[in-house]
Amino acid sequence: MQLRYNCRLDPQPRHRAALGKAFGCARVVFNDGLAARRDAHQAGQPYLTDAELSARLTAAKVTPQRVWLTEVSAVVLQQALADLNTAYRNYFASLNGTRKGPTIGPPRFRSRKDSRQAIRFTANARFTVLPDGKLRLPKIGDVPVRWSRPLQSEPSSVTVTRDSAGRYFASFVVQAGSRLLPEAQSVVGIDLGLKHFAVLSDGRKITAPRFLRRAEIKLRRAQRALSRKQKGSRNRDKARVAVARAHARVADARRDFCHQLSTALIRENQAVAVENLAVKGLARTRLAKSVHDAGWSGFVMMLGYKARLYGREFYRIGRFEPTSQRCSACGVRDGPKPLHVREWQCPACRAWLDRDINAAVNVAKAAGLAVTACGAQVRPGSALAQRGEAGTHPTSRRKAA
Numbered sequence: 305m306q307l308r309y310n311c312r313l314d315p316q317p318r319h320r321a322a323l324g325k326a327f328g329c330a331r332v333v334f335n336d337g338l339a340a341r342r343d344a345h346q347a348g349q350p351y352l353t354d355a356e357l358s359a360r361l362t363a364a365k366v367t368p369q370r371v372w373l374t375e376v377s378a379v380v381l382q383q384a385l386a387d388l389n390t391a392y393r394n395y396f397a398s399l400n401g402t403r404k405g406p407t408i409g410p411p412r413f414r415s416r417k418d419s420r421q422a423i424r425f426t427a428n429a430r431f432t433v434l435p436d437g438k439l440r441l442p443k444i445g446d447v448p449v450r451w452s453r454p455l456q457s458e459p460s461s462v463t464v465t466r467d468s469a470g471r472y473f474a475s476f477v478v479q480a481g482s483r484l485l486p487e488a489q490s491v492v493g494i495d496l497g498l499k500h501f502a503v504l505s506d507g508r509k510i511t512a513p514r515f516l517r518r519a520e521i522k523l524r525r526a527q528r529a530l531s532r533k534q535k536g537s538r539n540r541d542k543a544r545v546a547v548a549r550a551h552a553r554v555a556d557a558r559r560d561f562c563h564q565l566s567t568a569l570i571r572e573n574q575a576v577a578v579e580n581l582a583v584k585g586l587a588r589t590r591l592a593k594s595v596h597d598a599g600w601s602g603f604v605m606m607l608g609y610k611a612r613l614y615g616r617e618f619y620r621i622g623r624f625e626p627t628s629q630r631c632s633a634c635g636v637r638d639g640p641k642p643l644h645v646r647e648w649q650c651p652a653c654r655a656w657l658d659r660d661i662n663a664a665v666n667v668a669k670a671a672g673l674a675v676t677a678c679g680a681q682v683r684p685g686s687a688l689a690q691r692g693e694a695g696t697h698p699t700s701r702r703k704a705a
């Protein structure tokens with residue numbers, strides 16, 4: 305199983321200059337290859353093979369127009385061609401229908417204005433992680449790395465990118481064997497919600513951390529500021545960079561949070577069940593934005609691969625499981641409830657149910673996990689006591705909720 309490790313790089317000015325040159329050379333090699341294939345196609349000649357493009361690259365390096373390509377690692381240039389070849393293969397597979405999913409267009413020319421610049425070093429390039437933690441890249445130098453965790457094994461490749469906020473990252477690919485954890489006793493169902501990021505069948509409600517919420521507020525503010533700036537003005541360019549930065553910070557904070565939460569859940573539980581996001585049916589409503597902002601899909605993906613990695617069971621509950629319509633204590637189905645109804649009493653078993661926890665318990669049960677419904681039951685009065693309405697009759701409670 306292949307895993308990616310992403311971490312931030314802190315290149316010094318000389319590294320930035322060398323990386324800028326490498327990004328540029330990789331772009332030129334990609335574009336030259338693309339132009340050669342397009343020209344051949346337009347001239348009615350056969351498709352230029354991967355080997356032919358590679359030979360042309362070697363020949364180009366001794367011409368005066370392209371001699372500067374020798375200043376960067378040859379592997380970086382080969383990998384740029386490999387990217388082009390992959391792009392073509394995906395395009396052809398999409399054309400003849402062997403590739404599922406949305407249709408893919410033909411490869412497009414890369415620009416220095418693209419928001420993301422990338423180069424890849426494979427093991428052939430002899431990149432090394434030095435004992436002091438720096439990353440040695442051929443013809444670039446020893447670049448400082450902000451490691452978030454150690455690499456589990458020797459990386460087979462590293463991709464260095466620069467994003468639109470001007471930040472540099474390294475993404476290592478490592479081969480990871482399954483690291484089985486000792487068997488855990490508990491299992492858990494998870495309901496992904498809007499008010500809380502996740503609600504667990506054991507009754508815990510998990511809210512996104514404050515720094516993430518703050519970063520999101522700053523992002524929205526930056527986006528509003530950008531929309532007020534005049535097109536083509538210098539201030540607009542500045543505002544755009546500010547948005548890119550704020551965006552990157554939100555993405556980072558969210559990823560860290562999702563990593564921590566998914567690792568904890570996989571460690572604690574032998575089996576984890578989560579509702580398939582399509583079930584939520586929120587994606588097409590006005591809630592869509594917050595749904596996407598909540599970053600659930602990344603979180604669910606992390607749960608899946610960590611479960612595989614650590615030998616845990618992972619379930620996604622499919623469509624049409626009425627998680628809010630069924631009492632998790634006795635199983636009686638008492639129909640849909642509007643979103644504002646946060647808790648109710650089961651008409652059959654008289655249990656008081658918390659909407660989110662009830663859903664999480666139902667998710668676990670739908671996956672065949674043995675969880676108790678105790679967590680889903682609330683004591684009457686607990687939720688409304690804060691609003692000074694404790695002691696009201698259950699029927700009026702329901703109206704008030």
Ligand SMILES: [Zn+2]
Pocket residue numbers: 631632633634635636650651652653654655
């Ligand atoms: Zn019931």
